[in-house]
Amino acid sequence: xxxxxxxxxxGRDDSRARPTPTRAHRFRWARAAGTGWLYxxxxxxxxxxxxxxxxxxxxxxxxxxxxxxxxxxxxGLDNYLTxxxxxxxxxxxxxxxxxxxxxxxxxxxxxxxVASMVRRIxxxxxxxVVRTILFLPQVIPLVAAGxxxxxxxxxxxxxxxxxxxxxxxxxxxxxxxxxxxxxxxxGVIGAWVLLGLCTIxxxxxxxxxxxALYEAARLxxxxxxxxxxxxxxxxLRQEIGVCLTVTIIAALAxxxxxxxxxxxxxxxxxxxxxxxxxxxxxxxxxxxxASALAVVLMLLVLACVLPxxxxxxxxxx
Amino acid sequence: xxxxxxxxxxxxxxxxxxxxxxxxxxxSMLSAAxxxxxxxxxxxxxxxxxxxxxxxxxxxxxxxxALLRSSLLIVAGVVPVSVLIATMAGxxxxxxxxxxxxxxxxxxxxxxxxxxxxxxxxxxxxxQDLGLLNTRWAIILxxxxxxxxxxxxxxxxHFTNVPVExxxxxxxxxxxxxxLFWRVQVPLARPAIASLTILMFLWTWNQFLLAIVLVDDATxxxxxxxxxxxxxxxxxxxxxxxxxxxxxxxxxxxxFLIFQRQFIxxxxxxxxxx
Numbered sequence: 001x002x003x004x005x006x007x008x009x010x011g012r013d014d015s016r017a018r019p020t021p022t023r024a025h026r027f028r029w030a031r032a033a034g035t036g037w038l039y040x041x042x043x044x045x046x047x048x049x050x051x052x053x054x055x056x057x058x059x060x061x062x063x064x065x066x067x068x069x070x071x072x073x074x075x076g077l078d079n080y081l082t083x084x085x086x087x088x089x090x091x092x093x094x095x096x097x098x099x100x101x102x103x104x105x106x107x108x109x110x111x112x113x114v115a116s117m118v119r120r121i122x123x124x125x126x127x128x129v130v131r132t133i134l135f136l137p138q139v140i141p142l143v144a145a146g147x148x149x150x151x152x153x154x155x156x157x158x159x160x161x162x163x164x165x166x167x168x169x170x171x172x173x174x175x176x177x178x179x180x181x182x183x184x185x186x187g188v189i190g191a192w193v194l195l196g197l198c199t200i201x202x203x204x205x206x207x208x209x210x211x212a213l214y215e216a217a218r219l220x221x222x223x224x225x226x227x228x229x230x231x232x233x234x235x236l237r238q239e240i241g242v243c244l245t246v247t248i249i250a251a252l253a254x255x256x257x258x259x260x261x262x263x264x265x266x267x268x269x270x271x272x273x274x275x276x277x278x279x280x281x282x283x284x285x286x287x288x289x290a291s292a293l294a295v296v297l298m299l300l301v302l303a304c305v306l307p308x309x310x311x312x313x314x315x316x317x
Numbered sequence: 318x319x320x321x322x323x324x325x326x327x328x329x330x331x332x333x334x335x336x337x338x339x340x341x342x343x344x345s346m347l348s349a350a351x352x353x354x355x356x357x358x359x360x361x362x363x364x365x366x367x368x369x370x371x372x373x374x375x376x377x378x379x380x381x382x383a384l385l386r387s388s389l390l391i392v393a394g395v396v397p398v399s400v401l402i403a404t405m406a407g408x409x410x411x412x413x414x415x416x417x418x419x420x421x422x423x424x425x426x427x428x429x430x431x432x433x434x435x436x437x438x439x440x441x442x443x444x445q446d447l448g449l450l451n452t453r454w455a456i457i458l459x460x461x462x463x464x465x466x467x468x469x470x471x472x473x474x475h476f477t478n479v480p481v482e483x484x485x486x487x488x489x490x491x492x493x494x495x496x497l498f499w500r501v502q503v504p505l506a507r508p509a510i511a512s513l514t515i516l517m518f519l520w521t522w523n524q525f526l527l528a529i530v531l532v533d534d535a536t537x538x539x540x541x542x543x544x545x546x547x548x549x550x551x552x553x554x555x556x557x558x559x560x561x562x563x564x565x566x567x568x569x570x571x572x573f574l575i576f577q578r579q580f581i582x583x584x585x586x587x588x589x590x591x
Contacts, residue, residue: 035494039409040421042402043465050440050462051428057439068442114335118328126329132577133336136343138584139573141523141541144566147548148342151349151559158345161360196339197584204585242588245430253432256525256541260548274434274526281438282530294435301430 061291068287079292089293092271093300095183096252099272100304102187103194103251108243110191111198112236116228119206134196142193146260149189150176176262182269189257194250198243205239206232241312248304252297273297343563350375350560358555368556375560378551383536384543385568387453388522391539394457396517399464400510406465407472407506408498412484422473428466433526436463444531455531456539460521468513471587475509476502512583515576522569540565 062079066072083089118130137145152158153175160172175185209231217227233240255274258264264271264279271279273293280290344361351367352358354374375381410418436459444455479502487497503510521539528542535546544565551558573580 036409036413036415036418039405039413039494039498040415040418043406043469044421044424046402046458046462047425047428047465047469048462050443050459051431051436051465052424054436054439054443055431057442058435061438114331117324117331130332130336131581132574133339135573135577135581135584136339136570139519139569139580140566141525141544141569143523143525143541143544143548144562145342147544147558147562148346151555152342152345156357156359158341158360192338192342195335197588199335200581201585201588246588249430249432253434255434259525259529260545274432277434277438278526278530281441287438290438294432294438297432298435301432305430 058291058294061287062295064288066287067285068281069285072288075288079288080296082289083292083296088268089276091268092273092276093296095268095270096254096272096297096300098183099187099190099251099254100248102184103190103254104244104247106187106191107194107198107247108240110195111202111243112233112240114199115202115206116224116232118203131200134200136196137193138197142256143260145189145193146257149185149192149257150261153185153188176270177266179266179269182262182266186258186261186270189261190251190254193257194247198247201239201243202236205236209235237312241308244308244312245305248308249301252301252304273300346559346563349555350563352556354554354556356556371556371560372564375557375564378557379543379547379561379564380536381564384538384540384565387537387543388540388568391453391456391460392518392521394453395460395464395521396514399461399468399517400514402461403465403468403472403513404503404506404510405498406469407474407476408502410469411473411476412479412481412502413494422469425466425469428463429470431463431466433463437526437530440527441530451532451534451537453532453537456524456527459527459531460524464517464520467587468517471513472506472509475506479505511579512586515579515583516587518572519569519580540568 061072063074063076064072065075065078083093154160155172155174159175160169163169163172173181175181178185213231213235214227217231222230253274254272255278258270258272258275259278262270264275274297277290277294277297280286280293284290341361348361348363349358350371351364351369352362353364353366353368354371409415410422415421440459441450444450444459449455449458483501483505484497487501492500523541524539525541525545528538529545532538532542535543538546544562547561547565548558551561
């Protein structure tokens with residue numbers, strides 16, 4: 001997972017009232033403001049040098065045809081044109097979008113199901129054990145998850161062993177190597193990584209819901225489904241927003257799992273933008289095209305995440 | 318109530334199923350890691366004669382001593398500096414409310430959803446120009462920058478909620494801003510700082526992309542990056558690969574189990590904050 005766990009602006013109110021400034025006061029605050037900048041500066045410098053500058057360079061590279069060593073040739077928007085017309089690159093972007101179903105929708109939907117089942121039993125020793133175990137996939141390197149699942153899904157891995165045991169040996173295959181199943185198989189790994197996080201976040205959110213709401217719903221004769229739709233779901237808007245944000249970013253910016261489990265194959269079946277940027281920039285030496293794809297990826301993330309932020313926070317009660 | 322007891326039961330069954338699914342990959346890896354070397358392990362199969370020695374072999378093959386040292390050096394380079402400068406910036410933006418602070422904060426927010434892939438190529442050339450490729454600095458310096466959006470966001474959220482009156486009282490007592498920061502604000506911010514430290518540690522330790530792009534020598538990478546190289550080298554020896562992977566993820570597991578309460582709290586807050 002990247003560091004983008006957090007989400008967009010809070011719009012927290014900054015205008016806390018200060019005492020009416022006297023002249024001496026004002027002087028002191030002005031000086032404090034000057035010193036204040038010294039506190040912000042180190043972080044800003046690191047950010048500017050190692051994020052903003054590279055970001056601007058990515059934009060610049062994306063307008064050139066450059067092999068990383070020789071002379072760069074200005075090509076304008078040609079690289080972007082290639083990104084949007086090249087069937088391989090479109091397929092790669094499509095793969096990332098398919099992965100959203102597995103990395104995001106499945107963990108959130110399953111997480112909601114599990115969380116509403118376990119709403120009341122996360123306290124006590126059992127609760128601690130459950131939380132600890134469900135968090136394990138968040139704590140280990142994604143690379144390790146990739147290795148573990150490559151083994152699980154391999155020809156003589158556990159999944160096929162289980163299938164053979166129940167007489168479905170005919171279905172058994174090398175899941176990550178098969179053209180039809182490779183992408184969903186990668187998706188399953190992502191779902192495994194993110195399910196625990198979503199579940200715990202949703203359970204935490206549910207524990208904050210006023211029990212009176214449930215009692216009221218029951219008195220009105222609501223069954224579990226109705227109760228879920230009328231009480232749980234609306235109260236969890238913000239948590240669901242967070243889960244979707246985190247998991248969609250994980251899907252679109254996926255790299256580690258794919259690199260380790262399939263390296264993008266078979267063919268281009270599991271190649272994702274992150275992997276293609278890496279390949280284009282460092283093996284194919286097509287820095288310009290890689291950068292254009294990077295810009296598109298960035299915009300894709302924003303296009304998915306910003307509306308969710310708006311929806312989940314927009315009308316705060 | 319009967320209903321609630323039945324709910325409890327279904328809840329437990331669901332949770333246990335989830336736990337089994339979560340643990341299965343680890344158990345399966347362990348069962349493979351204990352098979353005799355050179356055999357082809359299958360699925361989940363407890364070996365008749367578990368080869369615990371495989372772990373010793375993997376320890377040597379993975380060069381674990383060097384990897385641990387390298388990861389610790391990188392963490393030591395990234396975490397204290399990130400946490401310190403982010404705390405200072407959070408203090409400046411959230412407490413001192415520097416003029417133009419909103420603009421600067423907006424600039425930081427810009428990076429919050431940034432995929433690392435978007436900047437890794439220019440970072441490569443930047444590190445090359447600085448002559449830092451293949452050194453740990455090539456991972457440390459960019460990571461500090463890349464963590465700033467989240468870290469500043471996190472610390473600012475804390476400092477915004479500390480009453481300004483507190484700072485004013487300290488000023489009236491004649492303390493300088495620096496004293497105010499260290500003596501009053503930092504001690505108060507301890508829980509926020511602790512959570513941030515945990516997250517930074519975890520993300521640094523597990524950082525993969527920067528490690529494989531910017532550093533060729535696996536013994537100068539993070540644990541995750543080293544694991545990638547290990548897979549490349551021993552990918553065909555499944556027994557050793559599983560043993561090595563388990564070894565490489567053990568340090569995080571240990572740290573996690575010791576601090577699990579704080580870890581979970583930090584991860585939950587880390588996601589929800591904002």
